[in-house]
Amino acid sequence: MLTYSFENLGSDSLYEYLYKCIRSDILEGKIRAGEKLPSKRGFAKNLGVSVITVENAYAQLMAEGYLYSVPKSGYYVAEISRYLLTPKSQIGHDSSLFARMNREQTLASPDNVPDVPKELPAVVDLVSSRTDQNQFPFTLWARLMRLVLSEKQEELMIPAPGAGVFALRRAIAEYLLQYQGMNVTEDQIIIGAGTEYLYGLLIQLLGQDKKYALEDPGYVKMAKVYQSHLVSIAYIPMDEGGIQVDALRSSGADILHVSPSHHYPTGVTTPIGRRYELLGWANDSDDRYIIEDDYDCEFRLAGRPIPSLQSIDRLDKVIYMNTFTKSLASTIRISYMVLPKRLLARFQERLGFYACTVSNFEQYTLAEFIHKGYFEKHINRMRNYYRGKRDALLKAISQNPLSEKVHIHEADAGLHFLVQIDTALSDQELISRAAACGIRLSCLSQYYHASQEEPDSDPVNQMQEPIRHAVLVNYSGLENEKMPWLVQTLYQSWYGD
Amino acid sequence: MLTYSFENLGSDSLYEYLYKCIRSDILEGKIRAGEKLPSKRGFAKNLGVSVITVENAYAQLMAEGYLYSVPKSGYYVAEISRYLLTPKSQIGHDSSLFARMNREQTLASPDNVPDVPKELPAVVDLVSSRTDQNQFPFTLWARLMRLVLSEKQEELMIPAPGAGVFALRRAIAEYLLQYQGMNVTEDQIIIGAGTEYLYGLLIQLLGQDKKYALEDPGYVKMAKVYQSHLVSIAYIPMDEGGIQVDALRSSGADILHVSPSHHYPTGVTTPIGRRYELLGWANDSDDRYIIEDDYDCEFRLAGRPIPSLQSIDRLDKVIYMNTFTKSLASTIRISYMVLPKRLLARFQERLGFYACTVSNFEQYTLAEFIHKGYFEKHINRMRNYYRGKRDALLKAISQNPLSEKVHIHEADAGLHFLVQIDTALSDQELISRAAACGIRLSCLSQYYHASQEEPDSDPVNQMQEPIRHAVLVNYSGLENEKMPWLVQTLYQSWYGD
Numbered sequence: 001m002l003t004y005s006f007e008n009l010g011s012d013s014l015y016e017y018l019y020k021c022i023r024s025d026i027l028e029g030k031i032r033a034g035e036k037l038p039s040k041r042g043f044a045k046n047l048g049v050s051v052i053t054v055e056n057a058y059a060q061l062m063a064e065g066y067l068y069s070v071p072k073s074g075y076y077v078a079e080i081s082r083y084l085l086t087p088k089s090q091i092g093h094d095s096s097l098f099a100r101m102n103r104e105q106t107l108a109s110p111d112n113v114p115d116v117p118k119e120l121p122a123v124v125d126l127v128s129s130r131t132d133q134n135q136f137p138f139t140l141w142a143r144l145m146r147l148v149l150s151e152k153q154e155e156l157m158i159p160a161p162g163a164g165v166f167a168l169r170r171a172i173a174e175y176l177l178q179y180q181g182m183n184v185t186e187d188q189i190i191i192g193a194g195t196e197y198l199y200g201l202l203i204q205l206l207g208q209d210k211k212y213a214l215e216d217p218g219y220v221k222m223a224k225v226y227q228s229h230l231v232s233i234a235y236i237p238m239d240e241g242g243i244q245v246d247a248l249r250s251s252g253a254d255i256l257h258v259s260p261s262h263h264y265p266t267g268v269t270t271p272i273g274r275r276y277e278l279l280g281w282a283n284d285s286d287d288r289y290i291i292e293d294d295y296d297c298e299f300r301l302a303g304r305p306i307p308s309l310q311s312i313d314r315l316d317k318v319i320y321m322n323t324f325t326k327s328l329a330s331t332i333r334i335s336y337m338v339l340p341k342r343l344l345a346r347f348q349e350r351l352g353f354y355a356c357t358v359s360n361f362e363q364y365t366l367a368e369f370i371h372k373g374y375f376e377k378h379i380n381r382m383r384n385y386y387r388g389k390r391d392a393l394l395k396a397i398s399q400n401p402l403s404e405k406v407h408i409h410e411a412d413a414g415l416h417f418l419v420q421i422d423t424a425l426s427d428q429e430l431i432s433r434a435a436a437c438g439i440r441l442s443c444l445s446q447y448y449h450a451s452q453e454e455p456d457s458d459p460v461n462q463m464q465e466p467i468r469h470a471v472l473v474n475y476s477g478l479e480n481e482k483m484p485w486l487v488q489t490l491y492q493s494w495y496g497d
Numbered sequence: 498m499l500t501y502s503f504e505n506l507g508s509d510s511l512y513e514y515l516y517k518c519i520r521s522d523i524l525e526g527k528i529r530a531g532e533k534l535p536s537k538r539g540f541a542k543n544l545g546v547s548v549i550t551v552e553n554a555y556a557q558l559m560a561e562g563y564l565y566s567v568p569k570s571g572y573y574v575a576e577i578s579r580y581l582l583t584p585k586s587q588i589g590h591d592s593s594l595f596a597r598m599n600r601e602q603t604l605a606s607p608d609n610v611p612d613v614p615k616e617l618p619a620v621v622d623l624v625s626s627r628t629d630q631n632q633f634p635f636t637l638w639a640r641l642m643r644l645v646l647s648e649k650q651e652e653l654m655i656p657a658p659g660a661g662v663f664a665l666r667r668a669i670a671e672y673l674l675q676y677q678g679m680n681v682t683e684d685q686i687i688i689g690a691g692t693e694y695l696y697g698l699l700i701q702l703l704g705q706d707k708k709y710a711l712e713d714p715g716y717v718k719m720a721k722v723y724q725s726h727l728v729s730i731a732y733i734p735m736d737e738g739g740i741q742v743d744a745l746r747s748s749g750a751d752i753l754h755v756s757p758s759h760h761y762p763t764g765v766t767t768p769i770g771r772r773y774e775l776l777g778w779a780n781d782s783d784d785r786y787i788i789e790d791d792y793d794c795e796f797r798l799a800g801r802p803i804p805s806l807q808s809i810d811r812l813d814k815v816i817y818m819n820t821f822t823k824s825l826a827s828t829i830r831i832s833y834m835v836l837p838k839r840l841l842a843r844f845q846e847r848l849g850f851y852a853c854t855v856s857n858f859e860q861y862t863l864a865e866f867i868h869k870g871y872f873e874k875h876i877n878r879m880r881n882y883y884r885g886k887r888d889a890l891l892k893a894i895s896q897n898p899l900s901e902k903v904h905i906h907e908a909d910a911g912l913h914f915l916v917q918i919d920t921a922l923s924d925q926e927l928i929s930r931a932a933a934c935g936i937r938l939s940c941l942s943q944y945y946h947a948s949q950e951e952p953d954s955d956p957v958n959q960m961q962e963p964i965r966h967a968v969l970v971n972y973s974g975l976e977n978e979k980m981p982w983l984v985q986t987l988y989q990s991w992y993g994d
Contacts (some may be wrong), residue, residue, distance in 0.1 A: 052838075156635075157630040157828055187510060194854055230706075350725060355693055355830070476680070
């Protein structure tokens, strides 16, 4: 087993020191690509440190692309391309490998033959649904930040209302009216540091004693937030139109959390008829509300924009939620929700004491960004960019023998689609074979909540058998040059030999 | 009753339009200082708008200093000094009156005779515990922000770990070691957008089924957060050494939330013996923890710094919490907590999925600010500044006949102290007489939680009689020139005639 001495720890924390040791061994070739690292527990015992120390070191190495994990198997060293093996002296501990990879790929790409895997970094991640950070208009954003710093000194020092600074709420209201056809007032808008935080506020607002209905399959993190608040959850089966209304009705739920524009991960868009059925359900009791999570509505790639549930709701029953973390950059932590008017007094009374969680500075910068039309321009540009990416990936699939074996679902709605694979392999095998080639995949079957619960938790949850062999493709972070290699590698790993 | 037409609403929201109408009438002298505004409900009915619209308009006018409220009476127009009555054309809706007041006071102050009240703005707020925004080193902060923008472009776009960016956690760990004698590792530090958010995380971490002990009297907002999460609360009586340990023991609480360095609002500092008793209580059961809220430890004005509970805890039972919102500026939403090592794995497992709520940009700016020593310099400067403010206020009291009637408590510990008044007036009368002169006050009796609960809620809560006639003085935002006027006005309003 690997072993390191902590004698020269210096000012590092244990985990950082361990991280540096392993990284250095990977970069110097002492541990090779594909090699399995010791289990966290065994390694910790051997080194005489806590499991959390090893866990943190591994997490950091994974985040920077040195390691990848294979579920139920362990941690493996990723294949680092030759040109990344820069002299040790150039690798400062403050500079991330990922940042360097991106820069150096651009420099190196003319020399790359797209379908020769050795020339490309081995880590391709189709699981993370992050938008492409390189597309963020950093220079423009920095210019607005400087402008806000010099022109809004006074406003920056005035404590914001709990709902957020007025200028940002006004800019969002104007945007929603102009581009989404939603007519809302500034006082309906609540700014918060991420949707996860806003979910927590909503649970406090609507009641911890209520039953919350979530889509099954669905976005794992969303379920985790509800679980972490210990509320009662009903997982409602989906069909090709979204949430099944009969199952919703029989679940006894009070609050429904849905993404009707573009469901994650199925990609389903709920048609208008079903939308009215959902509103009808909400209207049957005073306590019922719908949380409409419109996390990537901006990126619908074809067809007309679909009116939000909020905009067709005449009964004041829909809480609309969206985030700039998705549409701008994941390092910007600004989301918002639009409350129905009937909840405003309750919000003020119960949660009005909370301070806004976003700094004034970022709120004013974003307000300028939206108000001056840059946000709309950015969204248009990104829509074209992602459409190009999706088309390139679909083309790469169509030019590969893999195309004979797959069927593609819902490729128009947003930044991911599903690929149904014709195979006898289990989902676990699909994933681990891809992982062995450095490709991180997930399957639809992993997004079912109910099947992961206690067997007798709730009868509603026992009704559906997960769909198998449907691979989720989050293509927003995928570089075009890697696509032919990706498709060919997947084909070989699943159908080769 | 006042009435306005909403015909010329334009693009304003209802509440903003109403706010502008009332403000304009105040500035033009149509509604005069001291005049009572209609009740929210009656006014809303008369105007044909919702109560929340009137509420929002009133809240905005209060925030900007046009109105003040008298509990159980209503809303009154504040006295606006002559020189604030600028021509209407100069009053843009984006510029806050407060900001303008501060600027113009500086210009006007040489002409002011300190003890002539008419020359001074009438609104003095001794209730808010905000630090003085004018003292924030804005220019320096802006310079660091520009530096981060130009030098850290890559780091800014890399998603931060849930606990926050490493550079900030390292800077905080270094600061805690150097200035607070606390030896903690970076992985124990969790960054969040405000302590209120972190309280919510802790409830999820420690358990919603646990019983939380809070100090009584205590900080009202803190209790509201716990109430809002519907956890079981035990309010524990205080004595001159802080939390009464016997009452804590018999309360059945699992988690104790305390501010031993400087309790709000009593100003009590818990002595070392009592601190060990609290740690002893925590050690009696595996499930017990102490949340040490050290919100203004930086501003202890005399004597040696007191070692935190965290730093004398050998049993890994203390969660330490502090905020830059207090020590820097309330518009900067960055707080942190230090977890005991035994909770790290549980945090990772249960809450590791949460994204950090503070943007990378502000995290890197603050990391630079601390790492380069500016934070320590700022704290030293502020400590001197506040010491000067406190001394000036104590001097103003000593030179006034009020000094015969009062006794001052705990003036060394931080940014507020208590004044015990020799009077036959009720606390409510003390407050409303001051309010009639435009002085916003609170009394210690208002900070008792238990007395505001249901009479039979919990036997522990029935034990203490609130201390009366103790006025809370938050002097951090008080301008020195106003002090003689303030003291004389309070004397006249309480003892005059």
